[in-house]
Amino acid sequence: MLTDLLKPTTSSPARRRVTVGEVVFGGPAVPVIAGPCAVEPGYVEHALAMRAAGASMLRGSVFKPRTRPDAFQGMGEEGLVLVEKARALTGRPVLVEPLSVEHVELLTGRVDAFMIGARSMQNTPLLRAAGRSGLPVVLKRGMAATYDEWLAAADYVLSEDNPNVILCERGIRTFETATRNTLDVSAVPVLRERTPLPVIVDPSHGTGIWSLVTPMALAAVAAGADGLLIEVHPSPEHALSDGPQQLRPATFADLMARLKPVAEAVGRAL
Ligand code: PEP
Ligand code: MN
Numbered sequence: 130m131l132t133d134l135l136k137p138t139t140s141s142p143a144r145r146r147v148t149v150g151e152v153v154f155g156g157p158a159v160p161v162i163a164g165p166c167a168v169e170p171g172y173v174e175h176a177l178a179m180r181a182a183g184a185s186m187l188r189g190s191v192f193k194p195r196t197r198p199d200a201f202q203g204m205g206e207e208g209l210v211l212v213e214k215a216r217a218l219t220g221r222p223v224l225v226e227p228l229s230v231e232h233v234e235l236l237t238g239r240v241d242a243f244m245i246g247a248r249s250m251q252n253t254p255l256l257r258a259a260g261r262s263g264l265p266v267v268l269k270r271g272m273a274a275t276y277d278e279w280l281a282a283a284d285y286v287l288s289e290d291n292p293n294v295i296l297c298e299r300g301i302r303t304f305e306t307a308t309r310n311t312l313d314v315s316a317v318p319v320l321r322e323r324t325p326l327p328v329i330v331d332p333s334h335g336t337g338i339w340s341l342v343t344p345m346a347l348a349a350v351a352a353g354a355d356g357l358l359i360e361v362h363p364s365p366e367h368a369l370s371d372g373p374q375q376l377r378p379a380t381f382a383d384l385m386a387r388l389k390p391v392a393e394a395v396g397r398a399l
Contacts, residue, residue: 212225309336329354
């Protein structure tokens with residue numbers, strides 16, 4: 130309730146730590162999950178570059194929820210083989226998005242965490258299946274979802290006895306057309322007052338424009354975000370999805386360098 134939000138808070142809920150492999154969300158460190166929008170050929174080499182630039186974890190989307198049915202839908206199982214290779218070679222955990230209950234079954238045992246995308250936030254059978262898998266779940270905010278609706282979706286996962294939910298703000302639909310979405314940075318402090326769950330931010334989908342990703346990543350960490358999700362492509366102009374918002378590896382390395390003092394200024398580390 131908004132009225133509850135307006136009450137002065139004496140203390141925020143204790144933070145919950147969610148661990149993916151050896152990566153801890155909700156602790157003193159701010160892990161950065163990086164990788165291309167979609168897994169494409171060359172993913173394994175790219176994953177090594179992500180690790181070298183400081184990524185704690187890899188994005189590995191092989192099923193893409195595209196607006197148009199004639200757009201690239203992801204490499205599917207062929208891409209999953211590349212994700213498994215990258216995971217083994219880099220030692221970094223991988224985050225993969227299932228679009229259906231069948232995908233949850235296919236991916237269980239082969240990935241480290243599930244991402245429930247914005248379009249799926251209210252797909253309750255999918256939320257329950259991801260919850261039952263026991264794997265950590267990164268739950269993105271639906272593009273028109275209120276905080277209450279988002280937290281109710283998180284409850285579907287939690288109610289399957291899975292406490293490992295990470296909330297991810299990825300921008301909401303507003304009247305503004307200059308950016309793809311409007312990144313709601315205030316979600317970070319609001320949710321910190323309302324839930325113990327870690328809150329991470331995706332400035333790539335949150336803005337849709339690569340040059341805005343670094344400033345909004347810095348803002349998110351300054352606001353207390355428990356992690357970041359960043360799209361990075363070796364050659365964004367040739368990307369099969371979301372080219373305009375993907376960083377080049379060198380720009381991502383620069384983001385990581387600029388993030389360090391911001392994290393330290395708010396008592397966190399990278
Ligand atoms: C993604 O991160 O791959 C994605 C599809 O983002 P969203 O669900 O936030 O649109
Ligand atoms: Mn994308």
